[in-house]
Amino acid sequence: MNIAIIGAGVSGLLTALELVERGCTVTIFDQQRTGSAASWAGGGILSPMYPWRYPNEVNALARYGKQSYQKWNEKLKPMTGIDFEIHETGMLIFDEDDFEIGLDYARLHQDPMQQADYLQSEQIEQINPHISARFAHGIYFSQLANIRNPRLLQSLTAYLQQHPKVQIYEHCPIRQLNRSDNRIQSITTADGKQHTADQFVIATGAWSAAWSEQLDIEIPVQPVQGQMLLFKTPQNWLPTMCMNKVMYLIPRQDGHVVCGSSMRQCGFDTQTTDATLRHIQESCFDMVPELANFPIVKSWAGLRPSSPEGIPYIGQMPNFDNLWANFGHFRNGLCMGPASAQLLAELMTGETPSFNADNYSPTRLFQDALLSVE
Ligand SMILES: Cc1cc2nc3c(=O)[nH]c(=O)nc-3n(C[C@H](O)[C@H](O)[C@H](O)COP(=O)(O)OP(=O)(O)OC[C@H]3O[C@@H](n4cnc5c(N)ncnc54)[C@H](O)[C@@H]3O)c2cc1C
Numbered sequence: 001m002n003i004a005i006i007g008a009g010v011s012g013l014l015t016a017l018e019l020v021e022r023g024c025t026v027t028i029f030d031q032q033r034t035g036s037a038a039s040w041a042g043g044g045i046l047s048p049m050y051p052w053r054y055p056n057e058v059n060a061l062a063r064y065g066k067q068s069y070q071k072w073n074e075k076l077k078p079m080t081g082i083d084f085e086i087h088e089t090g091m092l093i094f095d096e097d098d099f100e101i102g103l104d105y106a107r108l109h110q111d112p113m114q115q116a117d118y119l120q121s122e123q124i125e126q127i128n129p130h131i132s133a134r135f136a137h138g139i140y141f142s143q144l145a146n147i148r149n150p151r152l153l154q155s156l157t158a159y160l161q162q163h164p165k166v167q168i169y170e171h172c173p174i175r176q177l178n179r180s181d182n183r184i185q186s187i188t189t190a191d192g193k194q195h196t197a198d199q200f201v202i203a204t205g206a207w208s209a210a211w212s213e214q215l216d217i218e219i220p221v222q223p224v225q226g227q228m229l230l231f232k233t234p235q236n237w238l239p240t241m242c243m244n245k246v247m248y249l250i251p252r253q254d255g256h257v258v259c260g261s262s263m264r265q266c267g268f269d270t271q272t273t274d275a276t277l278r279h280i281q282e283s284c285f286d287m288v289p290e291l292a293n294f295p296i297v298k299s300w301a302g303l304r305p306s307s308p309e310g311i312p313y314i315g316q317m318p319n320f321d322n323l324w325a326n327f328g329h330f331r332n333g334l335c336m337g338p339a340s341a342q343l344l345a346e347l348m349t350g351e352t353p354s355f356n357a358d359n360y361s362p363t364r365l366f367q368d369a370l371l372s373v374e
Contacts, residue, residue, distance in 0.1 A: 001025070001349070004187060004197035006174045008034035010149070010337040011312075011326045012203030013156040016166060017072070018345035025165045027195065029187070031173035031207075035153025038205050038333065041228065041302020043250050043258050044149040046086070046335045047141070048310075049243060050098055051114060052105040057311045057359045058332055061339035063113050066145050068338030069152070079162070082155040084148050085253055091144040092119075092128060094135045094244040094287065102139050113143050128240045130288045135244075146241060146250045149334055177214050177323070184323050199348060201324045202317070206268070206303040208327040217318065217365050221328045223268055223303035226261040227276045229284070230298040231291055233257055238288065247283035249291075257291065259284040270301045306330045314344050314360035324348060325362045 001024045005012045008030035016026045028034070046065040048054045054062075069086050077083055093102060099118065106116035116139045124131050124138055131138075160166045169189075176188035177200070186194045202211060206223035238251040250258040262276045277299055285292050307313065307328030317323040326344045329336050339355060346353045 001199060002197045003027070003199045003201060003348070004029065004195055005201040005203055006187065007203035007205060007207075007327070008157070008168065008170070009037050009203065009205050010035070010039035010153065010156075010333055011205065011329065011340060012201070013039075013153065013160065014337050014341035015201055015203055015326050015344055016160055017156060018341045019348070020160070020163055020165050022345060022349050023165075024349070026160075027167045027169070027197065028160070029169045029172045029174050029189070029195075031171065031190075033170050034157045034168060035150070038302045038304055039153055039337075040150050041226070041300055042149050042334050043228065043248065043260055044147040044152075044334055045091070045241065045248065045250060046145050046147055047091075047113060048332050048335065049246065049248065050093070050095075050102070052098075052101050054332070055309050055311060058309075058336065059109075059111075060355060060359070061312075061336040061343075062332055063111055064339040065147075065335035065337070066113065066143075068342075069147055072338070073155075076155050076159045080155045080158040082151055082158060084152040084155050086145050086147055087251070087253055088143075088145045089240045089251055090127070090140060090142040091241040091243060092124065092131065092138045092140050094138045094242070096137075099137075099139050106141075114141060115143055116141050128238070128242070130238060130290050131242065132287060132289050135287070140240075144241065146252075147334065148252055152334075177211065179214075179320075182319055183321050199322045199324065201326060201344070201348075203326045205305040205327060205329075205333070208305060208325075215317065215320075215323075219313075219365060220308060221313075222265060222306045224306045224330070225264045225266055225269060225301050226304055227272050227280065227301045228258060228260040228299065229277055229280050229296055231257040231259065231294045232297045233291070233294045242287045244287055245283065247280060247287075249284050249288060256297070257294075268303060270303065272299050272301050304330050305333065311364075312336060312340055312360055313362040313365065314340050315347050315357055315362055318363050318365060
Protein backbone atom coordinates (compact mmCIF):
# COMPACT_ATOMS: atom_id res chain seq x y z
CA MET A 1 0.00 0.00 0.00
CA ASN A 2 1.27 3.43 -1.04
CA ILE A 3 0.42 6.19 1.45
CA ALA A 4 0.86 9.97 1.31
CA ILE A 5 0.96 11.80 4.65
CA ILE A 6 0.46 15.57 4.80
CA GLY A 7 2.21 17.02 7.87
CA ALA A 8 5.47 15.94 9.49
CA GLY A 9 4.87 16.75 13.15
CA VAL A 10 4.76 14.03 15.77
CA SER A 11 1.36 12.86 14.44
CA GLY A 12 2.51 12.47 10.83
CA LEU A 13 5.97 11.05 11.61
CA LEU A 14 4.72 8.46 14.12
CA THR A 15 1.96 7.47 11.69
CA ALA A 16 4.63 6.97 9.01
CA LEU A 17 6.68 4.87 11.42
CA GLU A 18 3.72 2.61 12.29
CA LEU A 19 2.85 2.21 8.60
CA VAL A 20 6.36 1.31 7.40
CA GLU A 21 6.57 -1.22 10.24
CA ARG A 22 3.54 -2.84 8.56
CA GLY A 23 5.23 -2.93 5.15
CA CYS A 24 3.60 0.16 3.59
CA THR A 25 5.40 2.65 1.34
CA VAL A 26 5.08 6.20 2.66
CA THR A 27 5.63 9.69 1.23
CA ILE A 28 5.56 12.57 3.73
CA PHE A 29 5.01 16.24 2.83
CA ASP A 30 5.56 19.26 5.06
CA GLN A 31 5.29 22.95 4.29
CA GLN A 32 8.21 23.62 6.69
CA ARG A 33 11.14 21.54 7.90
CA THR A 34 9.94 18.26 9.43
CA GLY A 35 9.17 18.48 13.13
CA SER A 36 9.47 22.23 13.45
CA ALA A 37 5.90 23.21 14.43
CA ALA A 38 3.93 22.43 17.63
CA SER A 39 5.69 19.12 18.16
CA TRP A 40 9.02 20.94 18.46
CA ALA A 41 7.61 23.79 20.56
CA GLY A 42 5.90 21.60 23.18
CA GLY A 43 7.16 20.71 26.63
CA GLY A 44 7.15 16.92 26.31
CA ILE A 45 5.31 16.04 29.54
CA LEU A 46 4.13 12.47 29.01
CA SER A 47 0.75 12.98 30.64
CA PRO A 48 -2.07 15.47 30.40
CA MET A 49 -1.56 18.22 33.00
CA TYR A 50 -4.10 17.43 35.74
CA PRO A 51 -5.48 14.30 33.93
CA TRP A 52 -8.76 14.51 35.91
CA ARG A 53 -9.59 17.68 33.99
CA TYR A 54 -9.57 15.75 30.68
CA PRO A 55 -12.06 13.29 29.19
CA ASN A 56 -11.31 9.55 29.36
CA GLU A 57 -10.69 9.52 25.61
CA VAL A 58 -7.58 11.70 26.09
CA ASN A 59 -6.22 9.74 29.06
CA ALA A 60 -6.86 6.39 27.31
CA LEU A 61 -4.31 7.30 24.61
CA ALA A 62 -1.95 9.35 26.79
CA ARG A 63 -1.28 6.55 29.26
CA TYR A 64 0.72 4.66 26.61
CA GLY A 65 3.05 7.55 25.81
CA LYS A 66 5.90 6.70 28.17
CA GLN A 67 6.08 2.96 27.49
CA SER A 68 5.74 3.41 23.72
CA TYR A 69 8.49 6.03 23.56
CA GLN A 70 10.74 3.74 25.63
CA LYS A 71 10.16 1.03 23.02
CA TRP A 72 10.76 3.35 20.05
CA ASN A 73 13.87 4.91 21.62
CA GLU A 74 15.41 1.43 22.04
CA LYS A 75 14.65 0.58 18.42
CA LEU A 76 15.65 3.88 16.80
CA LYS A 77 18.67 4.91 18.89
CA PRO A 78 21.12 2.30 17.52
CA MET A 79 20.25 3.42 13.97
CA THR A 80 20.05 7.19 14.43
CA GLY A 81 22.51 7.73 17.29
CA ILE A 82 19.91 10.07 18.85
CA ASP A 83 18.62 9.49 22.38
CA PHE A 84 15.38 11.34 22.96
CA GLU A 85 15.76 11.01 26.73
CA ILE A 86 12.70 9.75 28.54
CA HIS A 87 13.47 11.59 31.76
CA GLU A 88 11.78 9.95 34.76
CA THR A 89 11.56 12.88 37.15
CA GLY A 90 8.06 12.57 38.57
CA MET A 91 5.89 15.67 38.96
CA LEU A 92 5.06 17.81 42.04
CA ILE A 93 1.72 19.65 41.89
CA PHE A 94 1.02 22.52 44.29
CA ASP A 95 -2.58 23.47 43.39
CA GLU A 96 -4.36 22.82 46.68
CA ASP A 97 -7.79 22.64 45.02
CA ASP A 98 -6.56 19.64 43.02
CA PHE A 99 -5.10 17.61 45.92
CA GLU A 100 -8.21 15.64 46.82
CA ILE A 101 -9.42 15.09 43.27
CA GLY A 102 -5.89 14.15 42.12
CA LEU A 103 -5.47 11.60 44.90
CA ASP A 104 -8.97 10.23 44.24
CA TYR A 105 -8.18 9.95 40.54
CA ALA A 106 -5.05 7.94 41.37
CA ARG A 107 -7.00 5.60 43.69
CA LEU A 108 -9.90 5.16 41.28
CA HIS A 109 -7.94 4.53 38.09
CA GLN A 110 -5.14 2.37 39.45
CA ASP A 111 -3.11 3.51 36.46
CA PRO A 112 0.56 2.96 37.34
CA MET A 113 1.43 6.21 35.52
CA GLN A 114 -0.88 8.30 37.70
CA GLN A 115 -0.03 6.98 41.18
CA ALA A 116 0.09 9.94 43.57
CA ASP A 117 1.19 10.64 47.15
CA TYR A 118 0.36 13.57 49.40
CA LEU A 119 3.57 15.15 50.72
CA GLN A 120 4.33 17.60 53.55
CA SER A 121 7.08 20.19 53.17
CA GLU A 122 9.85 18.01 54.74
CA GLN A 123 9.12 15.24 52.21
CA ILE A 124 8.99 17.76 49.37
CA GLU A 125 12.39 19.05 50.42
CA GLN A 126 13.87 15.55 50.25
CA ILE A 127 12.53 15.01 46.73
CA ASN A 128 13.26 18.49 45.42
CA PRO A 129 15.34 20.84 47.63
CA HIS A 130 14.77 23.85 45.35
CA ILE A 131 11.03 24.25 45.95
CA SER A 132 9.97 27.50 47.63
CA ALA A 133 9.36 27.16 51.39
CA ARG A 134 5.97 28.80 50.85
CA PHE A 135 4.58 25.47 49.60
CA ALA A 136 3.73 23.59 52.79
CA HIS A 137 2.38 20.59 50.90
CA GLY A 138 1.88 19.09 47.46
CA ILE A 139 0.98 15.91 45.59
CA TYR A 140 3.67 13.87 43.91
CA PHE A 141 3.22 11.75 40.78
CA SER A 142 6.40 9.69 40.96
CA GLN A 143 5.94 7.85 37.64
CA LEU A 144 5.51 10.83 35.34
CA ALA A 145 8.27 11.45 32.82
CA ASN A 146 9.09 13.93 30.08
CA ILE A 147 10.55 13.46 26.66
CA ARG A 148 13.04 15.68 24.86
CA ASN A 149 10.66 16.32 21.98
CA PRO A 150 13.01 18.19 19.58
CA ARG A 151 15.30 15.15 19.72
CA LEU A 152 12.35 12.79 19.27
CA LEU A 153 11.54 14.59 16.03
CA GLN A 154 15.17 14.50 14.89
CA SER A 155 15.30 10.79 15.61
CA LEU A 156 12.04 10.02 13.78
CA THR A 157 13.14 12.10 10.79
CA ALA A 158 16.61 10.50 10.67
CA TYR A 159 15.14 6.99 10.90
CA LEU A 160 12.50 7.61 8.24
CA GLN A 161 14.92 9.40 5.89
CA GLN A 162 17.17 6.34 5.69
CA HIS A 163 14.23 3.92 5.33
CA PRO A 164 13.99 2.43 1.81
CA LYS A 165 10.18 2.68 1.80
CA VAL A 166 10.01 6.36 2.82
CA GLN A 167 10.37 9.62 0.94
CA ILE A 168 10.17 12.99 2.70
CA TYR A 169 9.48 16.31 0.96
CA GLU A 170 10.24 19.32 3.18
CA HIS A 171 9.21 22.93 2.37
CA CYS A 172 6.52 21.42 0.17
CA PRO A 173 3.03 22.76 1.05
CA ILE A 174 0.07 20.74 -0.21
CA ARG A 175 -2.60 23.06 -1.57
CA GLN A 176 -5.20 20.77 -3.08
CA LEU A 177 -6.80 17.39 -2.46
CA ASN A 178 -8.02 16.22 -5.88
CA ARG A 179 -11.17 14.19 -5.46
CA SER A 180 -13.30 12.11 -7.71
CA ASP A 181 -16.56 11.09 -6.01
CA ASN A 182 -15.58 9.65 -2.65
CA ARG A 183 -11.90 9.07 -3.41
CA ILE A 184 -8.85 11.32 -3.33
CA GLN A 185 -6.99 10.71 -6.59
CA SER A 186 -3.96 12.89 -5.95
CA ILE A 187 -2.66 15.90 -4.07
CA THR A 188 -1.19 19.06 -5.57
CA THR A 189 1.80 20.92 -4.15
CA ALA A 190 2.15 24.71 -4.11
CA ASP A 191 4.35 24.53 -7.21
CA GLY A 192 1.66 22.62 -9.11
CA LYS A 193 3.07 19.07 -8.98
CA GLN A 194 0.66 16.21 -8.47
CA HIS A 195 1.34 13.17 -6.30
CA THR A 196 -0.77 10.03 -6.39
CA ALA A 197 -1.16 7.41 -3.68
CA ASP A 198 -3.59 4.66 -2.61
CA GLN A 199 -4.38 6.32 0.72
CA PHE A 200 -3.93 9.85 2.09
CA VAL A 201 -3.47 11.01 5.70
CA ILE A 202 -4.11 14.53 7.01
CA ALA A 203 -1.78 15.21 9.98
CA THR A 204 -1.64 18.97 9.66
CA GLY A 205 -2.06 19.97 13.32
CA ALA A 206 -3.25 23.56 13.88
CA TRP A 207 -3.61 24.07 10.09
CA SER A 208 -6.21 21.31 9.68
CA ALA A 209 -9.24 23.62 9.33
CA ALA A 210 -7.75 24.71 5.99
CA TRP A 211 -9.22 21.53 4.45
CA SER A 212 -12.81 22.36 5.49
CA GLU A 213 -13.78 24.01 2.23
CA GLN A 214 -12.28 21.40 -0.09
CA LEU A 215 -13.80 18.55 1.91
CA ASP A 216 -17.09 20.34 2.44
CA ILE A 217 -17.07 19.63 6.18
CA GLU A 218 -16.34 22.03 9.01
CA ILE A 219 -13.14 21.08 10.85
CA PRO A 220 -13.21 22.82 14.26
CA VAL A 221 -9.45 22.88 14.86
CA GLN A 222 -7.92 26.23 15.75
CA PRO A 223 -4.38 27.31 16.61
CA VAL A 224 -3.91 28.16 20.30
CA GLN A 225 -0.59 29.83 20.97
CA GLY A 226 1.64 28.77 23.86
CA GLN A 227 4.82 30.60 24.85
CA MET A 228 7.82 28.96 26.53
CA LEU A 229 11.07 29.95 28.26
CA LEU A 230 14.27 27.91 28.56
CA PHE A 231 16.70 28.23 31.48
CA LYS A 232 20.13 26.63 31.70
CA THR A 233 21.05 25.27 35.13
CA PRO A 234 23.81 22.79 36.05
CA GLN A 235 23.31 19.19 34.92
CA ASN A 236 20.50 17.39 36.81
CA TRP A 237 20.02 20.47 39.02
CA LEU A 238 16.21 20.35 39.24
CA PRO A 239 15.17 16.81 40.22
CA THR A 240 11.41 16.92 39.45
CA MET A 241 8.89 18.54 37.16
CA CYS A 242 6.76 21.05 39.11
CA MET A 243 3.37 22.56 38.40
CA ASN A 244 1.16 25.23 39.92
CA LYS A 245 -1.76 27.18 38.42
CA VAL A 246 -1.23 25.55 35.01
CA MET A 247 2.39 26.74 34.85
CA TYR A 248 5.13 24.15 34.83
CA LEU A 249 8.87 23.52 34.92
CA ILE A 250 10.32 20.57 33.01
CA PRO A 251 13.95 19.62 33.70
CA ARG A 252 16.06 17.99 30.98
CA GLN A 253 19.01 15.79 31.92
CA ASP A 254 21.65 18.31 30.80
CA GLY A 255 20.27 21.05 33.10
CA HIS A 256 18.00 22.87 30.65
CA VAL A 257 14.66 23.68 32.29
CA VAL A 258 11.67 24.33 30.03
CA CYS A 259 9.04 26.65 31.55
CA GLY A 260 5.57 27.37 30.29
CA SER A 261 3.05 27.95 29.18
CA SER A 262 0.50 30.53 28.11
CA MET A 263 -2.74 30.04 26.15
CA ARG A 264 -3.89 32.62 23.62
CA GLN A 265 -5.98 32.53 20.46
CA CYS A 266 -4.24 34.88 18.04
CA GLY A 267 -4.37 33.04 14.73
CA PHE A 268 -1.04 31.77 13.42
CA ASP A 269 1.04 34.37 15.28
CA THR A 270 4.16 32.81 16.83
CA GLN A 271 5.69 36.00 18.26
CA THR A 272 6.46 35.96 21.97
CA THR A 273 5.51 38.97 24.09
CA ASP A 274 7.45 40.46 27.01
CA ALA A 275 4.38 40.53 29.27
CA THR A 276 3.60 36.84 28.77
CA LEU A 277 7.21 35.73 29.17
CA ARG A 278 7.44 37.80 32.36
CA HIS A 279 4.31 36.11 33.71
CA ILE A 280 5.76 32.64 32.96
CA GLN A 281 9.06 33.64 34.54
CA GLU A 282 7.37 34.96 37.72
CA SER A 283 5.20 31.85 38.06
CA CYS A 284 8.29 29.67 37.80
CA PHE A 285 10.34 31.75 40.27
CA ASP A 286 7.39 31.44 42.63
CA MET A 287 7.85 27.64 42.62
CA VAL A 288 11.66 27.57 42.34
CA PRO A 289 13.11 30.94 43.48
CA GLU A 290 16.76 29.91 42.85
CA LEU A 291 15.99 29.65 39.15
CA ALA A 292 16.49 33.44 39.09
CA ASN A 293 20.26 32.76 39.41
CA PHE A 294 20.42 31.08 36.01
CA PRO A 295 20.31 32.47 32.48
CA ILE A 296 17.36 32.33 30.11
CA VAL A 297 18.80 30.88 26.90
CA LYS A 298 15.77 30.85 24.63
CA SER A 299 12.07 31.67 24.31
CA TRP A 300 9.53 30.69 21.67
CA ALA A 301 5.85 30.20 20.89
CA GLY A 302 4.07 27.26 19.26
CA LEU A 303 0.56 26.58 17.97
CA ARG A 304 -1.48 23.85 19.63
CA PRO A 305 -4.12 22.24 17.41
CA SER A 306 -7.19 22.76 19.62
CA SER A 307 -10.28 20.60 19.18
CA PRO A 308 -13.53 20.25 21.16
CA GLU A 309 -12.54 18.78 24.57
CA GLY A 310 -9.06 18.12 23.21
CA ILE A 311 -10.12 14.78 21.72
CA PRO A 312 -8.23 14.16 18.48
CA TYR A 313 -9.80 13.07 15.20
CA ILE A 314 -8.30 9.72 14.24
CA GLY A 315 -9.67 7.46 11.51
CA GLN A 316 -11.39 7.55 8.14
CA MET A 317 -12.74 10.92 7.04
CA PRO A 318 -16.51 10.89 6.54
CA ASN A 319 -17.62 10.42 2.92
CA PHE A 320 -14.15 9.33 1.74
CA ASP A 321 -12.83 5.81 1.07
CA ASN A 322 -9.14 6.62 1.17
CA LEU A 323 -8.71 9.77 3.27
CA TRP A 324 -7.69 9.50 6.92
CA ALA A 325 -7.26 11.90 9.84
CA ASN A 326 -4.77 12.20 12.69
CA PHE A 327 -5.14 15.76 14.00
CA GLY A 328 -6.61 17.91 16.78
CA HIS A 329 -4.49 16.74 19.74
CA PHE A 330 -4.52 20.18 21.40
CA ARG A 331 -2.36 20.19 24.57
CA ASN A 332 -1.51 16.47 24.53
CA GLY A 333 -0.23 15.50 21.11
CA LEU A 334 3.17 14.37 22.36
CA CYS A 335 1.83 12.02 25.02
CA MET A 336 -1.07 10.80 22.83
CA GLY A 337 1.16 10.57 19.73
CA PRO A 338 2.25 6.91 19.83
CA ALA A 339 -1.21 5.50 20.62
CA SER A 340 -2.88 7.81 18.05
CA ALA A 341 -0.51 6.65 15.32
CA GLN A 342 -0.91 3.01 16.28
CA LEU A 343 -4.70 3.31 16.19
CA LEU A 344 -4.67 4.96 12.78
CA ALA A 345 -2.24 2.42 11.29
CA GLU A 346 -4.38 -0.43 12.63
CA LEU A 347 -7.51 1.06 11.08
CA MET A 348 -5.80 1.71 7.74
CA THR A 349 -4.42 -1.82 7.46
CA GLY A 350 -7.60 -3.57 8.65
CA GLU A 351 -6.19 -4.78 11.97
CA THR A 352 -8.34 -5.00 15.09
CA PRO A 353 -7.89 -1.62 16.78
CA SER A 354 -6.23 -1.61 20.21
CA PHE A 355 -8.37 1.34 21.34
CA ASN A 356 -12.05 2.22 21.06
CA ALA A 357 -11.91 3.70 17.56
CA ASP A 358 -15.46 5.12 17.75
CA ASN A 359 -14.30 7.62 20.38
CA TYR A 360 -11.96 9.32 17.92
CA SER A 361 -13.80 8.78 14.63
CA PRO A 362 -13.89 11.86 12.39
CA THR A 363 -17.62 11.19 11.89
CA ARG A 364 -17.74 13.30 15.09
CA LEU A 365 -17.01 16.23 12.80
CA PHE A 366 -20.69 16.36 11.81
CA GLN A 367 -21.75 16.55 15.47
CA ASP A 368 -19.00 19.00 16.45
CA ALA A 369 -19.87 21.30 13.56
CA LEU A 370 -23.49 21.42 14.79
CA LEU A 371 -22.38 22.14 18.37
CA SER A 372 -20.13 24.97 17.25
CA VAL A 373 -23.11 26.64 15.51
CA GLU A 374 -25.44 26.34 18.54
C1 LIG B 1 3.83 25.48 24.20
C2 LIG B 1 3.33 24.08 24.00
C3 LIG B 1 3.53 23.13 25.00
C4 LIG B 1 3.08 21.82 24.81
N1 LIG B 1 3.38 20.87 25.75
C5 LIG B 1 2.99 19.58 25.56
C6 LIG B 1 3.34 18.57 26.50
O1 LIG B 1 4.04 18.84 27.48
N2 LIG B 1 2.89 17.30 26.28
C7 LIG B 1 2.13 16.97 25.19
O2 LIG B 1 1.74 15.83 25.06
N3 LIG B 1 1.82 17.92 24.27
C8 LIG B 1 2.22 19.20 24.43
N4 LIG B 1 1.88 20.16 23.52
C9 LIG B 1 0.96 19.82 22.42
C10 LIG B 1 1.67 19.12 21.31
O3 LIG B 1 2.88 19.80 21.01
C11 LIG B 1 0.76 19.07 20.06
O4 LIG B 1 -0.49 18.52 20.41
C12 LIG B 1 1.37 18.18 18.98
O5 LIG B 1 2.70 18.57 18.74
C13 LIG B 1 0.58 18.22 17.70
O6 LIG B 1 1.32 17.48 16.75
P1 LIG B 1 0.92 17.50 15.22
O7 LIG B 1 1.88 16.63 14.52
O8 LIG B 1 -0.53 17.16 15.10
O9 LIG B 1 1.07 19.03 14.80
P2 LIG B 1 2.40 19.84 14.35
O10 LIG B 1 3.58 19.43 15.13
O11 LIG B 1 2.02 21.27 14.37
O12 LIG B 1 2.64 19.33 12.88
C14 LIG B 1 1.75 19.66 11.83
C15 LIG B 1 2.60 19.79 10.58
O13 LIG B 1 1.74 19.91 9.44
C16 LIG B 1 2.39 20.78 8.52
N5 LIG B 1 1.39 21.27 7.57
C17 LIG B 1 0.27 21.97 7.86
N6 LIG B 1 -0.43 22.23 6.72
C18 LIG B 1 0.29 21.71 5.70
C19 LIG B 1 0.11 21.66 4.29
N7 LIG B 1 -0.96 22.21 3.69
N8 LIG B 1 1.06 21.04 3.53
C20 LIG B 1 2.14 20.48 4.10
N9 LIG B 1 2.36 20.50 5.44
C21 LIG B 1 1.45 21.09 6.22
C22 LIG B 1 2.99 21.85 9.41
O14 LIG B 1 4.03 22.54 8.76
C23 LIG B 1 3.49 21.03 10.60
O15 LIG B 1 4.85 20.66 10.47
C24 LIG B 1 2.37 21.46 23.64
C25 LIG B 1 2.19 22.41 22.63
C26 LIG B 1 2.68 23.70 22.79
C27 LIG B 1 2.52 24.70 21.68
